[in-house]
Amino acid sequence: MTKKDSLPKIGLLYLDYVLRFFDKSNFKGWPDKIEQVTYHWGNDKARFIAEVKRKNIDVLIGNIPATAYEAFREIAKALPNVRFLPSLDSQFSNKSKENVTHFCRKYNLPTPHTEIFYIPEKAKQYLANTQYPKIIKRSYGPSNYGGYFVHKVDSYEEAASLLSQKRYYPAYVQDFVPMEADIRVMLIGHKPVCAFWRRPPEGEWLTNTSQGGSMDYQDVPKGVLELAARASKAANAEYWACDIALGKDGKLRILECATAFAAFPYIRDWIGQYLMWLLSDGRFAKPNIPLYNWEELGKIDTRLLRTMRHIGFSRYKPSQDCGEQFSRLDEYNYPILDTTYRPDEEWPSEMWNFQDNFKLHGIVVPAKAQSLIPSNDEVSTELNSYQDVQFDEAQIREILSQVKGVGSKMVEEIMATFGAIGVVEALNTKPEQLCVVKNLKDKKLEKIVNHWQQVAKPCH
Numbered sequence: 001m002t003k004k005d006s007l008p009k010i011g012l013l014y015l016d017y018v019l020r021f022f023d024k025s026n027f028k029g030w031p032d033k034i035e036q037v038t039y040h041w042g043n044d045k046a047r048f049i050a051e052v053k054r055k056n057i058d059v060l061i062g063n064i065p066a067t068a069y070e071a072f073r074e075i076a077k078a079l080p081n082v083r084f085l086p087s088l089d090s091q092f093s094n095k096s097k098e099n100v101t102h103f104c105r106k107y108n109l110p111t112p113h114t115e116i117f118y119i120p121e122k123a124k125q126y127l128a129n130t131q132y133p134k135i136i137k138r139s140y141g142p143s144n145y146g147g148y149f150v151h152k153v154d155s156y157e158e159a160a161s162l163l164s165q166k167r168y169y170p171a172y173v174q175d176f177v178p179m180e181a182d183i184r185v186m187l188i189g190h191k192p193v194c195a196f197w198r199r200p201p202e203g204e205w206l207t208n209t210s211q212g213g214s215m216d217y218q219d220v221p222k223g224v225l226e227l228a229a230r231a232s233k234a235a236n237a238e239y240w241a242c243d244i245a246l247g248k249d250g251k252l253r254i255l256e257c258a259t260a261f262a263a264f265p266y267i268r269d270w271i272g273q274y275l276m277w278l279l280s281d282g283r284f285a286k287p288n289i290p291l292y293n294w295e296e297l298g299k300i301d302t303r304l305l306r307t308m309r310h311i312g313f314s315r316y317k318p319s320q321d322c323g324e325q326f327s328r329l330d331e332y333n334y335p336i337l338d339t340t341y342r343p344d345e346e347w348p349s350e351m352w353n354f355q356d357n358f359k360l361h362g363i364v365v366p367a368k369a370q371s372l373i374p375s376n377d378e379v380s381t382e383l384n385s386y387q388d389v390q391f392d393e394a395q396i397r398e399i400l401s402q403v404k405g406v407g408s409k410m411v412e413e414i415m416a417t418f419g420a421i422g423v424v425e426a427l428n429t430k431p432e433q434l435c436v437v438k439n440l441k442d443k444k445l446e447k448i449v450n451h452w453q454q455v456a457k458p459c460h
Contacts, residue, residue, distance in 0.1 A: 008279055022062060045075055049075060066096060094258045096355070097140075098116050099352070101114045102347075104257075130173075136151045177253060179200070182246065184196055187240045196298065197215060228240075240257065242256070288312075406440075427449065
């Protein structure tokens with residue numbers, strides 16, 4: 001490629017209230033203007049589509065959060081000539097842990113044994129007859145928010161109590177696998193570019209650093225890198241991250257995988273370089289990222305590492321003076337690879353969006369009634385005994401303002417984003433949708449949900 005005007009028009013995809021993964025500076029040297037388009041949630045699909053068309057964007061780059069995934073499936077169909085990076089299929093695992101399970105099952109990737117239940121009675125039957133301990137997680141969204149939505153239960157009574165309190169839907173149940181540690185591997189073009197251990201504190205089982213876990217970069221097993229690369233290739237992902245558990249039984253199992261992950265700025269620069277090479281037909285150089293670079297970079301204080309940008313490595317050129325050459329490094333076992341553009345859908349929502357497609361029979365209440373109705377996971381044989389509990393906008397504002405830590409500014413942002421009807425619907429079905437609001441994190445969400453369950457109890 002030699003002509004400047006033959007480069008595709010890049011647009012960076014942003015969403016209100018969602019932290020930005022990429023910036024124009026990650027695409028250092030791209031000669032053309034890089035556009036920005038922002039999705040404003042709510043009823044914004046038509047406007048967003050029109051803006052992308054008006055700006056003549058060929059490629060939209062950016063991660064899509066779980067709460068907007070299905071909306072962007074529809075948007076992508078309305079923009080058939082726009083390439084999404086990562087593709088919507090590559091981002092399938094971003095939406096939910098359930099999707100991670102479907103992905104791993106299809107490609108025969110090892111995971112803890114998992115059961116997923118959309119019918120509460122079947123979940124109860126399974127939990128009443130299975131062996132313990134078990135792990136119960138909130139499925140929706142790829143992140144476990146520092147482990148706060150991952151629970152270990154040691155008996156049926158604990159499991160039933162947890163599901164009654166948390167009301168996770170679907171019920172996502174995994175075998176508890178005693179772990180030595182887990183390893184996060186980040187990949188670009190299917191090549192590992194960063195990997196580190198996360199070890200639980202003494203006597204604990206969660207490895208999250210927010211829960212007291214520790215991390216280090218040394219001696220990540222080659223088998224872990226190979227499993228992560230297999231998963232990345234199966235997802236056809238331009239960039240990817242895997243959380244892989246090393247069990248006390250010596251086996252490796254994938255816990256999480258997604259295109260959405262936290263990364264230091266220099267890693268995002270590497271991804272930007274890779275995408276520039278990918279989109280330019282070789283006009284821009286592919287980044288050279290030595291294997292095990294993380295062992296050396298990991299020695300740098302993280303406070304400094306978070307500020308470092310545009311780290312580059314020259315390609316090693318061996319020299320010799322006696323006819324011998326050191327060949328221990330197997331760099332070429334993990335080359336940076338192209339990803340094949342696939343215009344067809346591998347994971348169409350018509351088939352795989354179980355959370356919206358699977359419906360239990362229950363009361364249908366018009367949205368304008370603003371009535372509290374049981375969410376799908378609360379449906380029981382006594383469903384028809386519920387009476388409507390109605391809320392107007394002023395009442396929703398009052399309920400939210402009663403929650404400790406939720407100030408007037410946050411209330412305004414919640415109402416502006418969702419409206420009264422949307423808040424009621426989110427709290428009844430998928431409370432995690434509210435986390436798109438700036439500074440509304442898991443602890444505040446839990447307080448809001450607990451307060452909602454108290455003030456909005458229907459009469460019997």
